[in-house]
Amino acid sequence: MLKNIVSAKQFDKATIEHILETADQVRSKNYDPNALSGKIMATLFYEPSTRTRLSFESSMLRLGGGVISTESAAEFSSAAKGETLEDTIRVVNAFSDVIVLRHFSAGASEIAQRYSRVPIVNAGDGNGEHPTQALLDLYTIFSKFSKRDITIAMVGDLLNGRTIHSLSVFLALYPKIKLVYVSPEALAIPKTLRSHLKSKGIKFKETLDLNVALKTADVIYQTRIQKERFKNETDYVKFKGLYIIDKNSLKQLKKTSIIMHPLPRINEITTDVDKDPRAVYFQQVQNGLYIRMSVLLYLFDKTSKKTR
Numbered sequence: 001m002l003k004n005i006v007s008a009k010q011f012d013k014a015t016i017e018h019i020l021e022t023a024d025q026v027r028s029k030n031y032d033p034n035a036l037s038g039k040i041m042a043t044l045f046y047e048p049s050t051r052t053r054l055s056f057e058s059s060m061l062r063l064g065g066g067v068i069s070t071e072s073a074a075e076f077s078s079a080a081k082g083e084t085l086e087d088t089i090r091v092v093n094a095f096s097d098v099i100v101l102r103h104f105s106a107g108a109s110e111i112a113q114r115y116s117r118v119p120i121v122n123a124g125d126g127n128g129e130h131p132t133q134a135l136l137d138l139y140t141i142f143s144k145f146s147k148r149d150i151t152i153a154m155v156g157d158l159l160n161g162r163t164i165h166s167l168s169v170f171l172a173l174y175p176k177i178k179l180v181y182v183s184p185e186a187l188a189i190p191k192t193l194r195s196h197l198k199s200k201g202i203k204f205k206e207t208l209d210l211n212v213a214l215k216t217a218d219v220i221y222q223t224r225i226q227k228e229r230f231k232n233e234t235d236y237v238k239f240k241g242l243y244i245i246d247k248n249s250l251k252q253l254k255k256t257s258i259i260m261h262p263l264p265r266i267n268e269i270t271t272d273v274d275k276d277p278r279a280v281y282f283q284q285v286q287n288g289l290y291i292r293m294s295v296l297l298y299l300f301d302k303t304s305k306k307t308r
């Protein structure tokens with residue numbers, strides 16, 4: 001049983017599958033709407049968010065719990081007066097039963113868990129990880145493909161894209177899945193992920209060419225160039241237009257393939273792709289609700305024992 005969800009590396013296959021099965025039950029409305037009655041979740045977001053924060057808040061409310069939050073923690077919490085993350089976590093512990101934390105520093109959730117009695121959920125830490133996004137990504141992939149011998153191409157800012165880092169760690173538990181990374185050299189996967197994959201004996205391909213991936217992959221996981229991680233605006237602009245999926249790209253894609261994106265998208269998938277049945281990024285958003293309800297049930301030990 002995990003107390004905190006800080007990194008994808010904490011998970012084994014059984015835990016992942018238990019959370020995915022619970023998400024299935026939630027999807028089919030098989031859950032107690034008062035399961036978390038009397039529990040309070042605090043959302044502490046030091047970086048902007050639409051999906052993660054609102055889906056966690058909606059999940060807690062749908063399970064009968066309560067939510068407290070600070071509007072843009074970096075700006076409106078006492079962090080703006082200079083309070084440290086450690087002290088903030090100690091303080092919020094007095095008011096809540098679980099803390100969902102998004103922070104601009106990689107490693108922030110790892111630090112937070114050391115100062116917390118209540119579970120910490122990493123909702124994105126700088127260019128580190130975003131494990132609950134990766135759970136919903138995995139849920140989306142496995143709902144589309146029952147076989148595990150598929151090829152997954154991750155595209156774009158693989159250096160800074162935290163969803164890629166967590167998802168890759170999960171995918172490494174399924175060695176039949178082939179991984180292809182498509183990026184410019186400067187935005188290739190970070191060393192830490194590279195050595196993690198190596199330590200698990202996972203081989204992967206790296207290419208600069210999106211077209212190769214479009215023709216062969218079953219899953220194209222497109223990402224946003226992470227503007228907020230660039231020191232230099234010119235570098236950002238250089239990479240921003242590099243990999244764009246548009247209607248023409250769809251011609252190269254297999255009929256059975258899917259296009260994913262954690263969102264928000266900027267220009268990297270044109271809106272004329274949205275109607276194509278292979279575009280599943282808005283389904284990912286919906287799955288995010290099921291997964292986060294499942295994650296909360298898991299953390300409070302309220303999942304059905306049958307699926308363990």
Ligand code: ASP
Nearest residue numbers: 124130163224262263264
């Ligand atoms: N929303 C995701 C994240 O916070 C992806 C992104 O922002 O590009 O990591």
Ligand code: CP
Nearest residue numbers: 049050051052262263
């Ligand atoms: N996918 C994701 O984390 O979205 P937000 O940044 O809007 O939370």
